[in-house]
Amino acid sequence: MINRRHFTLAAGASAFGTSALAQAELLRIVVGFPAGGVVDVVARELGEALKVTTGRNVIVENRPGAGGRLAVMAVKAAPPDGNTLLLTPSSIMTLYPSALNKLPYDTLADFAPVSTVCQSTNALAIGMHVPARTMGEFIAWCKANPKDASYASPGAGSAPHFLGAQIAKAAGIEMLHVPYKGAPDILVDLYGGRIAAFVTALSNAVQPSRDGKMRILVTTADRRSAALPDVPTVREAGFPDLAVTEWFGLLAPAATPAPRVAAMHAAIEKAVAAESVKKAFGQMVLDPDATAPAAFSNRIRADLDRWAGVARSLNYQRVDAT
Template sequence: MRLAHLKRFASILALGVGLAVATGPAAAQQPVQPNYPDRPIRLVVPFAAGGSTDIVARIIAAKMSEILKQQVVVENRAGAGGNAGAAAVARSAPDGYTVLMGTVATHAINPALYTKMPYDPVKDFAPVSLLVNVPNVVVVHPSLNVKSVKELIDLLKANPDKYDYASSGIGTPLHLSGALFESMSGTKMVHVPYKGAGPALLDVVAGQVKIMFDNLPSSIGQIRKGGVIGLAVTTKERSPAAPDIPTVSESGLPGYETYSWNAIFAPAGTPQAYIDILAKAGAEAVGDPAVKARLADLSAVSVGSTPAELDAHVKAELAKWGPVVKASGASINE
């Protein structure tokens, strides 16, 4: 009898241990399906349709659909500077069928800008692939009579707080690109926020504001027409879309670098097998010659990173932008 009781106790103990394991962290992982993906994948763009992130996402999604042999459907979910869509993905089932087209805003700037964040950019997401980088550009009205970043810095240092610079809004990457420029160059300008980059650029072309930090795709047409002067792009290397425009770093402010970027993220807990499949498809999509050419027309530079490389990129961007946001004084309480 004692032996029977011991065996029964051992069975109950084993069952209890098994249940404890099943309800632990490993339970968060979805079971891996060998035929993934076997239905459409939602790619959430956390901004309105027609913007640069949306356009890039649709180009890449179309090619990924071919590669994965399943539709990658773009869904726009705008609001709170990208936070609404990002939070929705963070709360989604980690099954590989809902992913986010994240940006420098959702994963680097907003965490420092918003006093209340609905997600953690590192803990709540599994990085998949950094797809493209999009350069910014420093543009000035021709009447400012400066031809280089060095000349602009000299003018601003001689006239602190005299000149305005336009941006697409408080706390946006374009605003903070200007704030970083001020911090690194020791200059002071007056920030003039607009409701979007389009209206801001129109006023710069009209000469109402003399300086702007803009996305290169938005300004390239006016630069070519002579409506504004493109002093420098903000990336480490010159843009293939505008090879005659030097970088900020090489033309008067060494070490300066800002740019927008687009990357795919999945909810935390998504099986690594799915992450790897998505990362491979994303890298293959942006590496396709036709897709690469279309992205280049938009001044977007194809990357196609590994998940580990995107993870390191996000952490570096968070470390970079946090102090810039703090120094700018920008804060949104939502």
Template structure:
């Protein structure tokens, strides 16, 4: 009888000691709504490696592609609000999709808690090397004179690149028709082959082509010139009043995640993005890490939600 009681007591003591440790070892999941190998997947894996160490917690990347990243957000929306399930979300899912999808399946400002902003990247308008346009003004003059041929390509309909073209048309009064492709690779093939007269893409996707003389980037759309293209003016410099536009993403937790956990995650992510090896990899991708608080990320999403409302409505585009 006594040995049995001793064994039971030992087991109870072992459970008491190991239970908190097991709970602490629940993995941090970074959910990516896009296929493996893309920019957001790469960023998530860079962060997972760093957070695993800084948080002393297992960290994994879980790819849940589908429905243009909406399935991943819906999955995180439904997760326990303990800060162990996060979504790595393109900015468009926050500020564009509410205008584009009538049945979105989530409210980004009610169902998600902002954690940290991801690196930004510049967007630019480029023409084929064979184009006579040497500046954005040249291209717009050509587009005005050739309305039946004034097309621009982007990686997909409903993307920030799509609506950036709409905004450019609205600002200049020059109508340009949009062609949505299935990814940047298709757009680049069409642009290099002069099958389209222009494209709006992330500049990181075009830098090598520009250096090789295969395309010509005429302008970027950020608030200042891209560090990688110091000789290329911004649209604002050229007198176009169309609000700055950058590509960006964010990390979000389920709503009601405790503030203390959000603050811990934010600090760890901001530190990770400053690591030299992470910065070097991001630079290769044409991306720039930024510091941000959860509040700043939330404010940016709300600000751009209003910024893009008119362009989306003017396009008449709806994904539903």
């Protein structure tokens, strides 16, 4: 588990003086996952820096449940005054609409994009019992061992599920998808030789790879990860259409005034550039990134279209949100 500092963020020196951001005492960052996880740590590291760049008190509020959707609904219902922000991975806002029916929110209608804060990449890793060192060798092994060709993901309709299915389709192989509730159970079966492969956030695979417990074949970013410079990307492995990164971003309720959104993005941009934040993100294999509201909105629309196309290409049948 990632170590984190427990804190309630106190007011710091204001970067905006008597600006709109400094007029309200408290800024809430709502996270849809438990304390100690990656999204929570990102929120707290960012909040530490935001106390300086906004001059405000900042708290991180964990609202885990329903795959992150409880936090989404809490922010949707919050007053649009710039005092409440949702920190979320992109899949909840851009993939869920293609994976789930009856979502209680509309990504485009209910939220105002404020800023991305970092980018994450996924990876395809295999168990050490699979005698492959390259993507080509793994594809050949799957064809020779169709009954053993399988991959795990943290759930049906998740980004790793879709990515694994895309890899199999592009490679012309059959891989059984095995959904799990979380990474710990997946690792037990991967290490035990019961699952051949694992599609996951790179941050979950770096240390086990270094420890010799799994082998990472490819990552899904456009460029190689600084954490694993010897591991090729899917583009280098011959699958350019599979290159994709996941953003972590901050969104406000839809009616939040544009000047407040712009001022908050400026504060976030400075916070993301802080050395402490860059160091913390690097330790989690995340790339700092503060995309401005207009470009962030365009990215969201493009990602919605991308995942809708992926779902159609895979003939994925959406299930009801629970």
